[in-house]
Amino acid sequence: MTDSPSKPDVAVVGLGRVGLPLALSFADRGLNVIGIDNDPARLSSVREGAMPFRETGAQELLDRVGASGRLSLSERVADAARARHIVITLGTPSFSHIEIDMRDIRSALDDLLGALRPGHALTLRSTVAPGTTEFVAGYLAKHRGFQIGEEVYVAHAPERIAAGRFLEEIDSLPCIIGGVGARSGEVAAELFGVFKAPIVQTTPVQAELAKIWANILRYTHFALPNLLMMDCERYGANVFEVIDLVNRDYPRGGLAQPGLTAGTCLRKDFAFSEERSNAPGMLLAVSRVNESVPLFLVEGIKRRVGSLSGRKVAVLGLAFKADTDDERDSLAHKLVRLLERELADVVAHDPHVSTPTASLEQAVESADVVVVGANHSELCDPRTLAMIAERSSADCLVVDPWNCWGAGQVFAYASELAALGAPSA
Ligand SMILES: NC(=O)c1ccc[n+]([C@@H]2O[C@H](COP(=O)([O-])OP(=O)(O)OC[C@H]3O[C@@H](n4cnc5c(N)ncnc54)[C@H](O)[C@@H]3O)[C@@H](O)[C@H]2O)c1
Incomplete structure (x- = not known):
């Protein structure tokens, strides 16, 4: 691990459960990567060659990438501008106000603003509320006057992997890219083309919706058997037997099994739809069931x-x-x-x-x-x-x-x- 390697090809801002495996995967494909995080404990763990959390195969990958010298680290978001491609993998929680909490993204944008130059490509990999990618593009245009899609590129390429399957899914799940303006999608695809997964180009808002609705689908899918489990208790019925009766040899079955349904993504991503929903309350009810x-x-x-x-x-x-x-x-x-x-x-x-x-x-x-x-x-x-x-x-x-x-x-x-x-x- 080096602190100032040759000029990086890509910067990954936020070395969490998404950002660190992604940074390692880019480096493993031969790119020079700068990984940025403001948590000193996280950086020192990576510097010492120890994965700070469990992800299948990631420790071996860190060992390999560490030996290659292709990953450098920094605490300063502005250092991301040393690379042409900047990928944002920061956390996007939701406020209890049913609203995306963009503070980490806003803070990173403010740190980057002065350092951005024509040619830079900023890709949001974090899960965001519909309209956020256009907001980021507008923010850069407003404060720096860039023509987005021609001078500076902004795209959303949502992370869709499941924890524990990152290294397998980065090469197989279709990579959705929604670019702002004429060329942002194409430029982001140059970066994500290092992986084997097919690239699907769309608009920024469709990329945002596709990501959050995949999680809404899962959250709702599990709320149904959870509600049924509670109904079964009321009626003295056995939920597992009822699910079997629904699904057995029935072509339109498919009821899932009950369980404790939450986690950092499912619990908050529905709120990114709910904040401007035409049916306010429907997904809140789904959340209430699981909670x-x-x-x-x-x-x-x-x-x-x-x-x-x-x-x-x-x-x-x-x-x-x-x-x-x-x-x-x-x-x-x-x-x-x-x-x-x-x-x-x-x-x-x-x-x-x-x-x-x-x-x-x-x-x-x-x-x-x-x-x-x-x-x-x-x-x-x-x-x-x-x-x-x-x-x-x-x-x-x-x-x-x-x-x-x-x-x-x-x-x-x-x-x-x-x-x-x-x-x-
Ligand atoms: N965890 C998953 O399985 C998963 C899957 C798909 C998508 N996502 C989405 O990806 C995004 C990241 O999720 P995560 O689970 O990796 O989050 P995380 O909290 O594990 O990682 C975020 C990292 O960013 C760092 N950070 C925070 N503010 C910073 C700043 N201002 N400057 C530099 N570093 C900063 C934190 O120290 C942390 O290491 C979220 O939008 C999430 O919804 C997560």
Whole structure:
């Protein structure tokens, strides 16, 4: 890793879960890359050759790129202007006002303004609300007088990978590019053409809509079985059996499985549509369904075991989804908070996350309730259920909205699971 290599071809601003694998992937394709982040801890981790988070294959890639000398690092956003291509991979949270929070992007633009020259190409890789790419172009035109699309290029090329699959999907998912003005799309495609994925040119707003609606589709897709799970509790029905009845040999089926649906992207991207929606409230309702699953689980536990005060509850899995170490906006944390408000003694276990947790044995030992918070592969192993049956309290309630052990019960006692023939003790 160098601090000032030969002139970089591309700058990646924001070395997070999107930016760092992207910067490494550009360098691996032979480009000289400058990676920029204002978090000194993140930079020193990369400088020392250690991935700051888990992404399949990324550590090996960092080792290879580090040895190649093609990645340099900086804390200063203005250094991005040393490269012709500047790719913005900063976070874009949403305010609680149902509005995109563009503070990081605005701050990076202000840092770059004085350093931009004709020929520069700025690509927004972050997920943004419709109209943001045109706003960025307008901001550069207003403050520097550039002809966007002719002198300076601005495009949106949304990141669409799923965490854990970055290195596979960067070469396979069609790369959508929406360029402003005559040539921005073409110039951005020169950069993203280093990957094998096909490039699809469109307008900036269509690129923005395509990205957020892919996430809205997923968020809504999972809200339906989550709502059904709550309805089934009301009617004394089994959600897994109903889903099977819907889907089995039915050409128009396709209902997904329930679970804790959130994470940093799904939880906020719908708000970028909702901020100017023609049907205000529809996606908020989707969000409310997914956000109410932890409370539904806590209430279901209380209905079965009574007060949770002083009772030991093991939460297995804190990440927002299976087999990741990403805990941002995870509903497992909301579940823990709600359980603690019932005065339960909560002990969490997660083999992946950076939050310190107990071992699996410690978590389930004498537990009155065990809840699967994230369906990590090792937790869904039948041996985990066997350990729960062996070590937890005699009438331990097992809560598994993911059906990770195939028992087909959201709420069941460990003894019932054994009787059902689930692979337990
Ligand atoms: N995480 C995903 O799986 C995923 C997938 C697709 C799209 N996205 C989108 O990509 C974007 C980035 O997401 P992420 O998960 O990588 O975010 P992140 O929070 O992991 O990364 C952002 C990085 O930018 C740095 N940063 C913040 N402000 C800065 C500034 N002013 N100057 C320099 N560095 C700064 C932070 O230190 C951090 O390392 C978001 O818009 C997100 O919605 C994320």
